[in-house]
Amino acid sequence: MPGGNILEVRNVVSGYVPTLPILNGVSLDVKVGEIVTLLGPNGAGKSTLIKAIAGILKVWSGTAHFLGRDLTKFETHDLVREGLGYVPQTENVFAKLSVEENLEIGCLVNRKEYPRQRERIFELFPDLARQRSLAAGKLSGGQRQMLAVGRALMANPKLLMLDEPSAGLSPKLAQVVFSQLLKVRDAGVTILMVEQNARAALQISDRGYILAEGREHLQGDAASLLDNPEVGELFLGAKSRLAKTGLGAKSHLAKTGPGKS
Amino acid sequence: MMQFVLNGLVLASTIALGAVGLSMTYNILRFANFAHGEVIAIGAYFSLAVVTLIGAGVGSIGPIAFGWPLLVSLPISIFVTSMIILLVDALVFRQLRNKNATRITLIMAAFGLSLMGRSLITLFAGGDPKYYEFSIRKVFELFPGAKIGPDELAVMGIAASAFIGLYFYLSRTIMGKSMRAVAENPVLARINGIDTRQVIRWTWIIGTAFATVGGTFLGHIEQLRPEMGFDLLLLMFAALILGGAGNLYGTVLGAILVGLIDSMSVAIGLSAYRAAVVFMVIMLILLVRPQGLLGEKA
Numbered sequence: 001m002p003g004g005n006i007l008e009v010r011n012v013v014s015g016y017v018p019t020l021p022i023l024n025g026v027s028l029d030v031k032v033g034e035i036v037t038l039l040g041p042n043g044a045g046k047s048t049l050i051k052a053i054a055g056i057l058k059v060w061s062g063t064a065h066f067l068g069r070d071l072t073k074f075e076t077h078d079l080v081r082e083g084l085g086y087v088p089q090t091e092n093v094f095a096k097l098s099v100e101e102n103l104e105i106g107c108l109v110n111r112k113e114y115p116r117q118r119e120r121i122f123e124l125f126p127d128l129a130r131q132r133s134l135a136a137g138k139l140s141g142g143q144r145q146m147l148a149v150g151r152a153l154m155a156n157p158k159l160l161m162l163d164e165p166s167a168g169l170s171p172k173l174a175q176v177v178f179s180q181l182l183k184v185r186d187a188g189v190t191i192l193m194v195e196q197n198a199r200a201a202l203q204i205s206d207r208g209y210i211l212a213e214g215r216e217h218l219q220g221d222a223a224s225l226l227d228n229p230e231v232g233e234l235f236l237g238a239k240s241r242l243a244k245t246g247l248g249a250k251s252h253l254a255k256t257g258p259g260k261s
Numbered sequence: 262m263m264q265f266v267l268n269g270l271v272l273a274s275t276i277a278l279g280a281v282g283l284s285m286t287y288n289i290l291r292f293a294n295f296a297h298g299e300v301i302a303i304g305a306y307f308s309l310a311v312v313t314l315i316g317a318g319v320g321s322i323g324p325i326a327f328g329w330p331l332l333v334s335l336p337i338s339i340f341v342t343s344m345i346i347l348l349v350d351a352l353v354f355r356q357l358r359n360k361n362a363t364r365i366t367l368i369m370a371a372f373g374l375s376l377m378g379r380s381l382i383t384l385f386a387g388g389d390p391k392y393y394e395f396s397i398r399k400v401f402e403l404f405p406g407a408k409i410g411p412d413e414l415a416v417m418g419i420a421a422s423a424f425i426g427l428y429f430y431l432s433r434t435i436m437g438k439s440m441r442a443v444a445e446n447p448v449l450a451r452i453n454g455i456d457t458r459q460v461i462r463w464t465w466i467i468g469t470a471f472a473t474v475g476g477t478f479l480g481h482i483e484q485l486r487p488e489m490g491f492d493l494l495l496l497m498f499a500a501l502i503l504g505g506a507g508n509l510y511g512t513v514l515g516a517i518l519v520g521l522i523d524s525m526s527v528a529i530g531l532s533a534y535r536a537a538v539v540f541m542v543i544m545l546i547l548l549v550r551p552q553g554l555l556g557e558k559a
Binding site for chain 1: 435438439441442446448449450451452453454455456457
């Protein structure tokens with residue numbers, strides 16, 4: 001269903017502690033073949049939303065449909081079989097398992113395809129091929145991130161959700177990860193990611209959502225969000241906006257840049 | 262000298278066979294299963310039931326006093342004991358897990374089950390010691406001045422091959438790798454499609470199988486008593502902590518050391534204080550390496 005929605009989230013309420021919702025009725029769509037980025041300040045519920053979609057957190061109310069099927073009816077371990085991949089922000093590889101074992105675990109639902117899939121991932125991330133027998137905990141930050149993405153790709157997901165794939169990486173490495181994500185998308189995988197690195201993320205995205213207080217606050221195609229002054233102030237650093245509008249003055253807004261969430 | 266190494270290794274074999282299950286439940290279910298001693302005892306008593314049914318003293322293998330009846334009894338008692346343990350997990354531990362019970366609650370539940378297990382064994386089998394067979398065992402000189410019975414040698418061999426088998430299971434099979442994955446990061450394991458309930462079931466089964474083998478051979482070398490497993494529990498925990506909680510190979514290494522220290526303390530004339538010596542040495546090692554021999558720093 002080209003152009004159709006692969007993911008439909010409607011009015012989802014969820015959180016970690018009962019009676020203390022983080023998501024307050026958020027809605028979102030992801031179309032087949034898109035890259036969609038979730039932006040927003042700390043505590044806006046970006047990671048929480050991804051966890052709720054992945055079934056790690058219960059959806060208290062609202063609905064989430066993946067390819068027309070009700071996600072809340074599935075257990076987390078069934079989702080990968082349905083075609084939903086997820087790369088958490090931290091602890092996203094099995095540090096004590098080797099690179100190859102991590103990939104094998106990623107291919108659990110599709111074991112016959114393991115040798116072929118593994119070679120595909122090694123082609124996409126040649127660094128991993130060289131370190132195949134190394135414990136994943138011994139990889140560098142960038143390699144670890146590639147392994148996390150590679151592991152999620154082993155099961156041939158239709159939708160890949162990534163929680164801050166560039167977290168902790170140098171700008172150069174972040175660019176490498178983003179350009180790999182473009183390749184992944186071009187291979188037919190729809191991508192939904194949370195990012196703090198708003199500019200780089202929007203540059204490869206089709207659309208973006210800005211969450212605030214557990215709801216979608218702004219949405220639009222990536223180019224319009226990049227040009228949106230409010231987005232510029234909040235996420236891109238004021239400099240970029242001022243540079244665009246021709247005002248060169250320094251601004252306190254630069255301080256309200258992204259933090260950790 | 263060699264004599265005590267041999268004695269220590271025989272003790273180490275039974276400690277290690279028992280401690281495998283303890284280590285696995287600790288790594289995957291994340292609590293110290295104080296009822297594991299009773300798993301060992303129940304497994305040993307089921308072996309006794311099967312051996313009695315076949316007829317005690319039937320058949321022996323060459324110089325080894327235990328015969329095929331004991332070997333035949335093992336898969337049967339492993340199966341029956343595993344089923345009981347899985348039932349206990351479904352009735353007790355799973356209920357607690359689903360309610361997000363704390364570790365302390367799980368440990369207390371295990372304590373209760375431990376008492377129940379011992380009482381049930383006494384109820385059904387009686388409190389007096391039992392034996393698989395009553396033959397007089399010969400010993401032979403393996404090294405100059407170091408004697409060992411063929412049975413003890415066989416037990417060591419069986420224990421060693423069980424650990425080699427376990428190593429290949431954990432490093433080569435997909436269920437073994439899944440177990441290591443769940444032990445490290447259960448959420449990431451579920452994201453990858455691992456059904457943690459399945460992994461938990463196999464954790465119980467493998468731990469029970471090793472405990473049953475350990476209990477049966479402990480019963481053969483010494484005797485069967487309702488407290489046989491409980492008395493071994495402290496040494497098994499010692500092995501677990503000494504090796505580095507969370508590392509199965511460390512647990513086996515810890516068991517070997519605990520066995521050796523125990524028999525060495527007898528060698529230097531401190532047999533009345535053997536437990537004290539064992540724990541003194543463990544304390545000293547942990548002072549230098551608080552994370553245990555193969556453990557990672559927290």
